[in-house]
Amino acid sequence: xxKRGISKTVALFSAVAAVALIAAVAALIMSPSAPTPTPTEAxxxxxxLLGGGATFVNPLMQKxxxxxxxxxxxFGVDYQSIGSxxxxxxxxxxxxxFATSDSPLKRSDWEGLRNxxxxxxxxxxxxxSVVAVFNVPGVEELRLPQEAVLKIFDGSIKKWNDPRLVxxxxxxxxxxxxxxxxxxxxxxxxxxxxxxxxxxxxxxKFPRDFSFKLPEEESDRVRxxxxxxxxxxxxxxxxxxxxxxxxxxxxxxxxxxxHAAIQNxxxxxxxxxxxxxxxxxxxxIEHAKLPGPLDDWSEVSLIKLEPPDxxxxxxxxxxxxxxxxxxxxxxxxxxxxxxxxxxQEGQKQVADxxxxxxxxENALQIGLMGVSxxxxx
Amino acid sequence: MAAMRKSIFILLGGFALFxxxxxxxxxxxxxxxxxxxxxxxxxxxxILGREWSLPxxxxxxxxxxxxxxxxxxxxxxxxxxISIASAVAMSELLPERVSDRLGVLIDTIAAIPSVVVGxxxxxxxxxxxxxxxxxxxxxNLGFLPIFQATMLTAYNKLTxxxxxxxxxxxxxxSVIKENLRLxxxxxxxxxxxxxxxxxxxxxxxxxxxxxxxxxxxMLALGRAVAEAVAVSMVIGNTCSFSVSxxxxxxxxxTLIINNFAEATGTxxxxxxxxxxxxxxxxxxxxxxxxxxxxxxxxxxxx
Numbered sequence: 001x002x003k004r005g006i007s008k009t010v011a012l013f014s015a016v017a018a019v020a021l022i023a024a025v026a027a028l029i030m031s032p033s034a035p036t037p038t039p040t041e042a043x044x045x046x047x048x049l050l051g052g053g054a055t056f057v058n059p060l061m062q063k064x065x066x067x068x069x070x071x072x073x074x075f076g077v078d079y080q081s082i083g084s085x086x087x088x089x090x091x092x093x094x095x096x097x098f099a100t101s102d103s104p105l106k107r108s109d110w111e112g113l114r115n116x117x118x119x120x121x122x123x124x125x126x127x128x129s130v131v132a133v134f135n136v137p138g139v140e141e142l143r144l145p146q147e148a149v150l151k152i153f154d155g156s157i158k159k160w161n162d163p164r165l166v167x168x169x170x171x172x173x174x175x176x177x178x179x180x181x182x183x184x185x186x187x188x189x190x191x192x193x194x195x196x197x198x199x200x201x202x203x204x205k206f207p208r209d210f211s212f213k214l215p216e217e218e219s220d221r222v223r224x225x226x227x228x229x230x231x232x233x234x235x236x237x238x239x240x241x242x243x244x245x246x247x248x249x250x251x252x253x254x255x256x257x258x259h260a261a262i263q264n265x266x267x268x269x270x271x272x273x274x275x276x277x278x279x280x281x282x283x284x285i286e287h288a289k290l291p292g293p294l295d296d297w298s299e300v301s302l303i304k305l306e307p308p309d310x311x312x313x314x315x316x317x318x319x320x321x322x323x324x325x326x327x328x329x330x331x332x333x334x335x336x337x338x339x340x341x342x343x344q345e346g347q348k349q350v351a352d353x354x355x356x357x358x359x360x361e362n363a364l365q366i367g368l369m370g371v372s373x374x375x376x377x
Numbered sequence: 378m379a380a381m382r383k384s385i386f387i388l389l390g391g392f393a394l395f396x397x398x399x400x401x402x403x404x405x406x407x408x409x410x411x412x413x414x415x416x417x418x419x420x421x422x423x424i425l426g427r428e429w430s431l432p433x434x435x436x437x438x439x440x441x442x443x444x445x446x447x448x449x450x451x452x453x454x455x456x457x458x459i460s461i462a463s464a465v466a467m468s469e470l471l472p473e474r475v476s477d478r479l480g481v482l483i484d485t486i487a488a489i490p491s492v493v494v495g496x497x498x499x500x501x502x503x504x505x506x507x508x509x510x511x512x513x514x515x516x517n518l519g520f521l522p523i524f525q526a527t528m529l530t531a532y533n534k535l536t537x538x539x540x541x542x543x544x545x546x547x548x549x550x551s552v553i554k555e556n557l558r559l560x561x562x563x564x565x566x567x568x569x570x571x572x573x574x575x576x577x578x579x580x581x582x583x584x585x586x587x588x589x590x591x592x593x594x595m596l597a598l599g600r601a602v603a604e605a606v607a608v609s610m611v612i613g614n615t616c617s618f619s620v621s622x623x624x625x626x627x628x629x630x631t632l633i634i635n636n637f638a639e640a641t642g643t644x645x646x647x648x649x650x651x652x653x654x655x656x657x658x659x660x661x662x663x664x665x666x667x668x669x670x671x672x673x674x675x676x677x678x679x
Contacts, residue, residue: 085639178528185614186635187431195432210639211431218617222624225532226614228635232499239504240530 046330048076049338053087053100056128056189056248057319059353061100064346068338071345075334084189091120091322097331098323098339100125102189104297105322111296118325118377121293123370124318124363125342126356127302129277130193131252131259131315134244135237136160136175142260143168143269146314149262150201152179152244153194155215155223160242168269175242178223182236182245183212185226193317194246196303249277250355266310274357276313282360283309293370294325326377336374343367407656414650417643423650429616429632436647438654440616444626445658448534448608449601451622452541457594459542460549461583467550468557469579480554487547495607498540503531503611511535511623526623532613535622540607545597552596556589557582588673595666599659605630629655 051061058081065077082090087099088109094117104122105113113120132149134142144152148164151157157164160175184191187210195213198206207213215221225243227236230251237245237257244260249272252259261269270276281302288305291297302316327335343364350358359367414423418436426437463483467476507529514524526533560582568578583590605628613625614635629651637648 083639180528180530185609185631187639207432209432211636213430213432214615218619219527221615221617222619222621223528224615225530225625226627226635227532228609228614232610235499236532239500240507240532242528243530 043333044330045075045337046334048078049097049331049334050078050080050095051098051100052080052082052090052096053322054084054102054189054319055081056102057081057100057126059250060126060350060356063349063353064342067346067349068341072337072341074337077338085187088322091324094324097327097335098321100319100321102128102317102319103192104300104318104320107296107298110298116324117327118375119294121323121325121370121373122297122320123293123367124359125321125367126319126350127277127281127316127359127363128189128193128319129249129272129280129313129316129357130190130197130246131249131272132244132246132262133234133237133252133255133257133259135241135257136172136177137241139169139171139175140258141169141171142258143263144260145263146197146201149260150198150206153181153183153198153246154202154206155181155217155220158220158223177242180240180243181224182227182233182240182243183214183224184228184233184246186228187211188229190230190246190248193303193315196301196317197315200301200304200306248355249357250353253355262314264310264312264314265306265308266312268310270311270313272313272315274351276311277316277357278360279309280307280312280314280316281318281363283307283312285360285362285366290366293366293373323374325373326375329376332374332376336371339371339374340368343371407653410649411653414646414653417646418650420650423647424654427618429627431636431644434643436643436650438629438651440618441627441629441632441651442654442658443618444534444612444616445602445628445630445655448537448541448612448626448628449598451534451538452545452601453594453598455538455542456546456549456597460546460593460597461553461590463546464550464553464557465579465583468554469582470575480551483547483550486543487551489544491544491604491607492610494540494544495610498536498607498611499531502539503536506536506539507531515623522620523622525621529623530613530625532611532625533621533623534612534626537608537612537626537628538622540611541601541604544604544607545600548600549593549597552593553586553590556586556593559589560585588670591673592666592670595662595670599662602658602662603630603655605634609634629658 058079061077061079065079069076084101084103087096087101088105090096091099092109092113105120110120132142132144145168148157151164158178160172160177160179166173189210191212192208192210195206195208199208212226214224225236225240227233227245230247233245233247234251234255234257237243238255252272259271261271263269284302284305284307287308290300297320300318302318303314307314307316321339323335343359347358347364350356423436424438424442426435427439428435428437429440467479471479511526511529515526515529518524564585565578565582568581573581608628609631612628612631614627614631615625616627616632617624619626633648633651636644640648
């Protein structure tokens with residue numbers, strides 16, 4: 001008797017639970033399905049815009065979202081720092097209003113999205129630069145021809161007192177030490193930018209990729225240390241004497257590590273700074289023909305376009321914002337409002353975020369032109 | 378009251394049953410992963426493949442297997458004597474009040490998240506050792522291949538093994554301690570009555586719990602093989618077959634954890650393959666230890 005009582009209780013309980021669950025799901029499905037038409041009124045703003053993508057853009061985007069809300073108070077912007085690849089995936093799923101990425105859409109992706117919601121607008125949102133940070137006791141300055149950068153990172157220059165380095169850096173003559181190279185062990189946009197540069201210098205031999213290619217020879221290979229994230233590389237270089245690694249400029253600035261001056265197209269040795277990065281971008285836009293906002297950007301590389309300005313730092317790259325042309329009316333208006341603000345007032349905030357560089361005037365024009373393509377549909 | 382107790386009991390029983398029931402789903406997941414992997418690779422080529430290089434799309438697991446076995450084995454070698462010694466000290470030699478508190482402290486080590494241990498390894502232990510112990514090893518024992526290195530860094534197999542050893546020690550200690558506690562008092566009393574010294578009694582007790590010690594060490598080894606986060610922070614992540622303990626390596630878990638987040642297609646399948654190899658290694662550790670354990674136990678029954 002009692003046994004049956006228990007099983008009855010259990011059955012009753014599970015039935016109640018099931019009904020409650022169905023009710024909850026139904027409520028979830030039903031609630032947003034009643035759109036309120038708002039035709040003639042003044043602009044209605046959505047509660048918030050959703051964005052996601054590159055971690056590199058994140059500090060800047062958070063600053064922008066905050067300042068925009070403070071200044072205009074129209075709507076919030078929720079940006080999630082999930083990585084460029086995930087950002088593009090979310091854009092394809094139409095789960096975000098905009099995505100950001102350290103590299104433009106691949107040609108196949110661009111083609112696949114061309115006929116969806118009017119296609120995808122790709123415009124530069126900021127510019128990144130990757131620098132070679134190093135830790136050699138007593139050495140503050142390092143001048144590297146592009147060829148030397150390649151040879152250090154492909155393992156063929158093995159020692160700090162290699163004649164190819166000492167020639168321009170006599171301070172290294174007595175440093176009879178092996179070079180320890182620190183690279184990114186995880187997939188990263190930083191590696192993609194750095195290897196884009198190595199690929200250019202090597203004439204295509206060093207592969208551009210999100211993962212760093214190690215030397216074949218075992219004795220060279222074991223001089224290479226893989227660390228995770230820009231923080232990991234910065235920390236490894238800081239803690240390891242006679243090492244060199246590559247990180248985004250902001251990490252070099254914040255950590256106080258020395259970074260190398262790299263020879264540019266004009267032949268000058270230039271260290272990355274707000275000015276030298278902006279000069280690089282400006283001069284590329286002046287001299288090269290860049291695609292329009294709806295075109296394929298996959299082949300665009302500021303590094304391979306070789307900034308001609310005599311003060312340009314050569315390892316620079318755009319980060320992009322990606323969004324569909326056609327958006328629901330409220331969201332189209334909000335996207336236009338927010339992005340226009342970024343390209344105008346927002347640029348003043350950039351200098352407050354260490355290591356980030358405002359876009360030069362001609363790049364802002366490309367951005368504003370892209371914004372004008374946004375349509376309500 | 379009784380009814381309620383009974384229904385609680387049934388509920389809990391249901392949970393246990395649930396665990397058993399999801400096992401097939403887990404195995405199905407593994408098999409699905411395996412089929413995905415096998416559709417792209419030949420298993421033998423994969424595990425005997427000498428090189429792992431993502432930019433060149435070369436996927437060979439051998440370097441990672443080498444790294445996993447050498448770091449986990451070394452960690453066990455470091456942790457075993459320390460754990461046995463401290464378990465003996467706590468259960469046989471130290472006054473109970475002291476050993477109870479020590480026990481709490483050691484259990485606390487087991488509760489430290491591995492990312493925190495990794496940070497400690499990379500920010501403080503590693504840099505300290507590379508300027509002291511590693512320098513000493515290279516300068517004085519550099520004639521041994523395992524201590525040869527052309528540079529000094531914190532990122533190598535020895536740091537990884539030390540960090541791992543530190544992480545697996547508490548597990549071994551607490552299991553060995555429990556085993557020692559189970560040794561019948563009569564045996565010890567009889568030994569003392571026969572005039573054995575304290576040291577001799579400890580030796581008798583230890584030989585009595587040999588199977589337990591072995592099981593404890595295998596449990597620890599299993600954990601060392603599977604640990605990912607802390608290892609990836611200190612091992613240097615460069616896949617190689619280098620013999621020197623002061624040079625970097627990669628392991629199965631570090632390759633997975635470093636690359637899985639954004640991997641697609643063939644690369645994802647290769648990482649699943651690494652997971653399968655890891656699964657095979659852990660399973661065989663469990664099986665071998667079961668076998669040896671029952672053999673050892675059998676010896677005692679006789």
